[in-house]
Amino acid sequence: MNIHEYQAKQLLKQYGVAVPPGDACKTVEEAQAAAAKIFAVGNKLAVVKSQIHAGGRGKGVFKDGFKGGVKLAKSAEEATVHAKAMLGNTLVTKQTGPDGRVVSTVLVAAAEDIKKEFYLAVLLDRANSRPLIMASTEGGVDIEEVAEKTPEKIIKEHVDPAMGFQPWQGRKIAAALGLKGDLASQAAKLFAGVYKAWWEADASMVEINPLCVCVGADGKEKMVAVDAKIGLDDNALYRHKDIQEMRDLAEESPLEIEASKFNLNYIKLDGSIACLVNGAGLAMATMDIIQHYGASPANFLDVGGGASKDQVTAAFKIILSDPAVKAIFVNIFGGIMDCNVIATGIVAAVKETGLTLPLVVRLEGNNVVAGKKTLAESGLTLITGDSMADAAKKAVATVAK
Amino acid sequence: MAILVTPQTKLLVQGITGEFGARHTKLSLDYGTQVVAGVTPGKGGQFFEHGGHKVPIFDTVADAVKQTGATASAVFVPPPFAADAILEGVDAGLDLVVAITEGIPVRDMVRTKQAMAGSKTRLIGPNCPGIVTPGTGKDSHGGCRIGIAPGYIHKKGNIGVVSRSGTLTYEAVWQLTSRGVGQSTCVGIGGDPVNGTSHLDVIKLFNADPETTGIIMIGEIGGSAEEEAAEWIAQHCKKPVAGFIAGATAPPGRRMGHAGAIVSGGKGTAEAKIAAFKAAGIGIAATPSDMADTLLKMM
Structure with a gap:
């Protein structure tokens, strides 16, 4: 699960990480009040940031032509105008796809006087199953590009999960970033706080880009997390009631939410052949084989180990609500589950949904003979395949016509 | 010789009385696997009965190992308690722990893997179908099936x-x-x-x-x-x-x-x-x- 920037900053703040003062606003009135508060304490500049889960907000364009999902404002009035333009509007960025996302919250915050930008992230290093801190002097830019072109500019520090992040590690990273004196000790504390937030929230990733050296109103330099992104481990959400409440269903695909109600794992893609498969690995492989034979998969869909009639019916309804779908490929390896139960489920689902699209079924496994018989005697015009390849070719042929 | 397990391997099942664990323990028994013990805290002294088999249930893995000589375990314990179950198997000196459970928090596994370093136990999984060393009987009957794979396809x-x-x-x-x-x-x-x-x-x-x-x-x-x-x-x-x-x-x-x-x-x-x-x-x-x-x- 992902959370919004403002939620990530709220979480980080609890761990002593400095973030620019600001408020999340859902209405123009709230934005006006938040902006007024910022300018009242002597700030010269505010920033209004659209809160959506996708990146590339600054360079994004709203559907009504308004440019920029992140805007600076020199007065509370200007900030209010920006907030009004953004709220309720749909922002399209390079990560949202052409449909964009509706902005229902803006973060109105003080725009800091930034002297230097760094990159900081905590994530799991899968190669050795240990937490990894990544930092770089190249902040505020695309870190993947930095990693590719100048890998020596990325500092990596592993953390012993039993010990946790150690003060010397904080000093080491701060020094490697060229920080000295009070800033170095501020940074070391901030790294420890970010690591602790990552660990205790069961985050999959915390990314602060940029992490900045800012000059405060008092003229003193300070370390501030100017942007923040947090992804969370779905498996651990059960033990974080507070984080569960941060879930924003508007950021998720309605079809995927509907699928999850039936324990179906569905991800919409752009192709024309819908797949219904048991098992995540086989579901991915089914998408791949469709592409191999020259068509594109319309979705990833794992029905899991059960595949009851209700599940198959729900899956068909979800698949059919995608207008791009031209054919359905059911690929089931029923190792333990009874293929005849699945076949009965398929027949019932076809009848209930009044399916008219070509349906290709490949059934293999337990009680498969009875399952195939059920399909053959159903009176439905469906195409069967003997192997995965045979069925995939037939499915591709139905859309190639 | 096969690897990791042979048809002689003595298996215990952690979470044998849960619906998922029970279903697959029955299938393993049907396959001819040497399921010698079950572990469910609080149900020690009871038996898991299926098709003429009577598998004793213990409160702890240590007890089950001591009484039955089991060397491998299948973990069917729900996600919040699965890491704990794995570590209990490690403490009992099992050669092999196969964690079938899907949905264990990553942080639990990071800690568990760290805690296991230097122990003699090998962990397979979690979120896995398990291991099968096929037997020589009909539909590979008589093999060692740990987990949820269909035995007969082997x-x-x-x-x-x-x-x-x-x-x-x-x-x-x-x-x-x-x-x-x-x-x-x-x-x-x-x-x-x-x-x-x-x-x-x-x-x-x-x-x-x-x-x-x-x-x-x-x-x-x-x-x-x-x-x-x-x-x-x-x-x-x-x-x-x-x-x-x-x-x-x-x-x-x-x-x-x-x-x-x-x-x-x-x-x-x-x-x-x-x-x-x-x-x-x-x-x-x-x-x-x-x-x-x-x-x-x-x-």
């Missing part, structure tokens, strides 16, 4: 299969069996980002196993375990290896069912893994339908 033989995914393992096994080719051992290492045993660990075991003459390695997007295994295979593996990587069509940044199956930050792509396989001389199955044929052509 056949005793000489091909080792290692995969992160359950259904893709079954697919490969069935392709082999349908062609009359049997398996030494089939290992599902699980689809989570942190697991106890990697592709490479299993490949090394197959390479050292005199009974195994060829290997099918199935990988998927995410992480770099397939690349590491490929690098080792290029240098050291004496046996033909064929492979398939699932997820070439998966969009970046999306988790494809398995918690570990995600391309993030340009890392863990199918392209990179396939390239590593090719560079290592691993036969690439063009489609998941060709896994067995690709290997058999190399042998």
